[in-house]
Amino acid sequence: MIRIAGFPLVWGASTLLGLALVQPPALSAEPAPYREMERPLETYIPHASGDRKFSNTYRYWKDPKNLDWRLAGNPDENWKLNWKFMDPPFNQAIHGGHFALDRGESLYKFLNRGGSFAACLGAGKGGLKGLRTSYPRYDKTLKRVVGLEEKIQICGAIEGRVLENGSYDNSAISLYIAGFSKGMPMRIDVSKGPLKEAFERGRRLYHTRAGRMNFACATCHIHNVGKHLRGNTVTTPFGDVVHFPVYRTKYELQSLQLRFMECNLDTGTQPLLPGSPAYTDLEVFLSALSNGYAVTVPSERD
Amino acid sequence: MLPHLIAIGWGVLGLAVCSLAADLPGNLAIDPTAAIKTQVPRVVPNSGRLQWKPHSRDLTEWPSLGYQDKRPTPKPQVTRLEGPSNGDVARGLGIAMDPARGNCVACHQLPGDAWPGTVGNPLLHYRRYGHQDAQVYQQIFDARVFNPNSVMPAYGTFGILSDQDVRDLVAFLQSLD
Numbered sequence: 001m002i003r004i005a006g007f008p009l010v011w012g013a014s015t016l017l018g019l020a021l022v023q024p025p026a027l028s029a030e031p032a033p034y035r036e037m038e039r040p041l042e043t044y045i046p047h048a049s050g051d052r053k054f055s056n057t058y059r060y061w062k063d064p065k066n067l068d069w070r071l072a073g074n075p076d077e078n079w080k081l082n083w084k085f086m087d088p089p090f091n092q093a094i095h096g097g098h099f100a101l102d103r104g105e106s107l108y109k110f111l112n113r114g115g116s117f118a119a120c121l122g123a124g125k126g127g128l129k130g131l132r133t134s135y136p137r138y139d140k141t142l143k144r145v146v147g148l149e150e151k152i153q154i155c156g157a158i159e160g161r162v163l164e165n166g167s168y169d170n171s172a173i174s175l176y177i178a179g180f181s182k183g184m185p186m187r188i189d190v191s192k193g194p195l196k197e198a199f200e201r202g203r204r205l206y207h208t209r210a211g212r213m214n215f216a217c218a219t220c221h222i223h224n225v226g227k228h229l230r231g232n233t234v235t236t237p238f239g240d241v242v243h244f245p246v247y248r249t250k251y252e253l254q255s256l257q258l259r260f261m262e263c264n265l266d267t268g269t270q271p272l273l274p275g276s277p278a279y280t281d282l283e284v285f286l287s288a289l290s291n292g293y294a295v296t297v298p299s300e301r302d
Numbered sequence: 303m304l305p306h307l308i309a310i311g312w313g314v315l316g317l318a319v320c321s322l323a324a325d326l327p328g329n330l331a332i333d334p335t336a337a338i339k340t341q342v343p344r345v346v347p348n349s350g351r352l353q354w355k356p357h358s359r360d361l362t363e364w365p366s367l368g369y370q371d372k373r374p375t376p377k378p379q380v381t382r383l384e385g386p387s388n389g390d391v392a393r394g395l396g397i398a399m400d401p402a403r404g405n406c407v408a409c410h411q412l413p414g415d416a417w418p419g420t421v422g423n424p425l426l427h428y429r430r431y432g433h434q435d436a437q438v439y440q441q442i443f444d445a446r447v448f449n450p451n452s453v454m455p456a457y458g459t460f461g462i463l464s465d466q467d468v469r470d471l472v473a474f475l476q477s478l479d
Contacts, residue, residue, distance in 0.1 A: 035365065036375040039451055103348060162350040166343055169350040205367055209375055212364045212462060213455040223453070228420045230408050252345040261331065261343060270340055270361040276329040278367045 036209040038216035038223065044203060046190045046288035051238035055225040057082055061239060064296065079226055079233040097175065097247035097298025100168070104176030107169055111159045120155035121148075121177070128180035132295055133187050136284045138194045145198045147283045149174050149245075149255050150275045166274040171245035171253040178245075181295040186242060190288045202285025205278055206237075211269025217282070220267075241283070241290045243299035250302075256283055326362055327370035358402070364460065378446040379459045383436040387472035394474025397467055404463065404471060409453075413478065421453065428478040438472045 044050050051058040060068060061082040071077045111117040123131055135148035146154075149165050152173050156163030163170040190199035206217045220229070221237045244256040251258065257279045261271035272279050326332065332339040333354065340357040365373040397404040398412060410425045411418035418424075433441075440447055443458030457463040463471070 034374040036450075156350070164351050166345070167350050167352050168345050168347050171345070208367060210365050210367050212361060212460055214375065214460065215453070215455075219453055224421050228418070230417050230419055252347055254345065258343060258345070264367070265340075265342060265357060265361075268359070268361055268364065270364065270366040271331045271342075272329045272366060272368050273331050274343075276368060278329070278369050282367075 036214065037204075038207045038209060038218040041204065041207050042218075042222065044285075044289060046188075046199065047291045048186075048239045048289065048293040050289060051236050054222060054238070055080075055236040057236055058238065062293075064294065079235050082235055082239055091300070095247055095298070095300045096249075096252065097300055100172040100175050100245075100247060100253050101179060101298055103169065104172035104174070107161075108173050108176050111156065111161060111173075117155055117159055120158060121151055128177050130181055130184055132174075132178040132181035133184050136188065136195070136198070136280060136287060144277075145194050145280060145284060147257070147275070147280050148177065149257065150280065152177075153275070164274075166255050166258045168253050171255045174255065175245050175253070175297055178295055178297045182297060183294050185292045185294050186287060186290045188284070188287050188291060190284065195284060198281045198284040199288055201278075202281035202283070205282055206285055211264070211267055213268045215267045215269070217263065237286055238289045239293045241287045242293050243296045245297075247298060247300045248302070256286070327366070327368050327372070329368045329370060330362065330366060332362060376456070376459050378450070378456070379444050380447055381436075381440050381443045381458065383439040383469075383472075385435075387435045387439065387469040387476070389466075389469035389471065389473030391470075391473050391477045393467075394470035394472070394477075397463065397471055398474060403467070404457070406471075425475060425478060428475040430479065435472050435476065438475055439468055442468045442471055 057080040060080045071081055136145050139146045149170055152170050153163050153165045190196050209216045220234045224234050225236055245253050248254045257274040260279050264271040331341050333341050338356040338360045340361040341354040342357050344353040346353050398406040407415050409419040409421035412425055444456040445452040445454040
């Protein structure tokens with residue numbers, strides 16, 4: 001015989017409606033405090049080298065030009081290289097990312113024929129050079145933090161073109177823009193102001209459990225790095241964002257926020273829409289963990 | 303104003319972000335009118351729009367990471383299994399291996415699997431740990447009772463597996479010598 005003690009929790013519509021009525025909707029609200037957290041709620045140095053405190057694989061991948069190829073040949077060790085920008089079937093010469101770059105270039109040039117598209121994206125005197133490395137950023141017009149792909153969508157709409165966040169064309173333009181920062185380190189300043197707040201919210205979210213499995217991002221990416229999940233090995237979250245959007249055999253072109261959706265779906269968590277405030281905070285958090293690490297595009301992953 | 307009305311500003315993808323009734327928070331990738339509300343994005347080459355197709359399972363009943371989602375994590379549930387599990391070993395094996403049900407094998411090593419997970423401890427000779435059926439039942443139903451930080455999904459509390467499913471898994475594990 002089974003007796004179940006404790007809290008039988010049923011999310012009836014009435015309960016939720018009740019909640020909705022008493023709780024003021026706040027887009028920038030704290031992640032729900034009544035969620036379980038993946039503990040400890042670590043502090044993170046907002047730089048790729050912060051990995052030293054976590055997977056401590058930084059020494060293997062900090063210099064992409066001098067990877068230790070002996071690790072590559074060892075299936076138990078190659079995750080330490082964190083070389084996700086050239087996972088098999090990477091082909092230096094030509095892969096889907098190159099086609100996307102071409103598409104991005106022609107779209108960008110068309111949209112920017114009057115120069116207003118670049119201005120809208122925040123390109124200064126240096127043009128597109130370095131632009132990628134300073135996104136996500138605080139947007140004075142919108143009065144909130146935006147990621148590059150969300151900004152592309154907004155600026156595209158001003159030029160009369162639909163560029164949904166996460167769509168091929170949007171990511172292709174993002175990739176083209178990233179190409180101008182190739183080899184340049186990410187540098188987003190999360191030490192003060194709205195970006196610091198977004199980083200803090202992102203950090204909490206990274207440790208917030210959700211979904212059918214009650215996993216947090218940190219459950220895998222902090223506490224199970226180097227472990228196998230079936231055919232996959234979980235790697236460090238440091239240094240991730242520099243190779244996005246990435247060409248994927250299955251996904252064509254995948255933006256960072258579409259990857260969040262994928263990880264959510266894989267763990268039975270209802271995904272959010274690209275550009276939603278929670279995903280943007282996660283993007284700020286992960287982008288800061290790539291500070292100091294060079295943009296590497298176009299890249300490819302299985 | 304209700305959260306789902308605020309959410310409309312974010313509904314940029316042609317997906318309705320407000321649900322039919324006011325029962326789901328905003329910002330979820332859902333089609334509220336579909337049988338399976340959870341939607342998966344598909345990237346279409348040379349297009350400025352995403353395509354959406356239903357996921358294999360509706361995930362809207364569990365909390366998401368959205369800021370408008372105020373649903374709490376279900377609390378740990380204590381169970382009392384009295385007597386033996388009376389489970390079915392063969393069914394238990396099936397549940398353990400099935401990615402859509404137990405999927406134990408994703409994290410644990412089980413006999414006859416080529417790609418064992420290494421997140422959880424190996425279960426190859428589970429019986430030798432000498433746990434009582436009631437303890438094993440609780441571990442599967444809701445492991446947080448033993449360890450609040452447990453990574454293991456609370457299969458019972460979260461409604462992933464039924465009482466009988468959990469009994470079958472207990473019987474299966476206790477058969478591994």
